[in-house]
Amino acid sequence: MIVHVVMFKLEEEDKKASLVKIKVILEQLPKKIEELISMEVGINFDESQRAYDLSLYSTFKTKEDLKAYAVHPAHLKAVDFIKSVTLESKVVDYVK
Numbered sequence: 001m002i003v004h005v006v007m008f009k010l011e012e013e014d015k016k017a018s019l020v021k022i023k024v025i026l027e028q029l030p031k032k033i034e035e036l037i038s039m040e041v042g043i044n045f046d047e048s049q050r051a052y053d054l055s056l057y058s059t060f061k062t063k064e065d066l067k068a069y070a071v072h073p074a075h076l077k078a079v080d081f082i083k084s085v086t087l088e089s090k091v092v093d094y095v096k
Helices: 015-032 063-071 073-085
Strands: 002-010 036-043 054-060 086-095
Touching (some): 002 015, 015 073
Antiparallel strands (some): 002 086, 036 054
């Protein structure tokens, strides 16, 4: 199994609304992308300086499925919005 983890730090402007919108958009992806086995989206409550605002934990059967997800039109549409409100992101992909 492949695990894909992403953390996002958002711009301060309209941050709460952006977080909710991102969560809604991402949680719709498993219905649209068959390679995506599961997805968990969490909005952070910790306000420390090193904290990120949102995390995404998703699973796939294979690396090829993760690659298919990465270029799927529904995912790319989500990425477009996320990039428009994000300052930075970090990713980790690993085999479980």
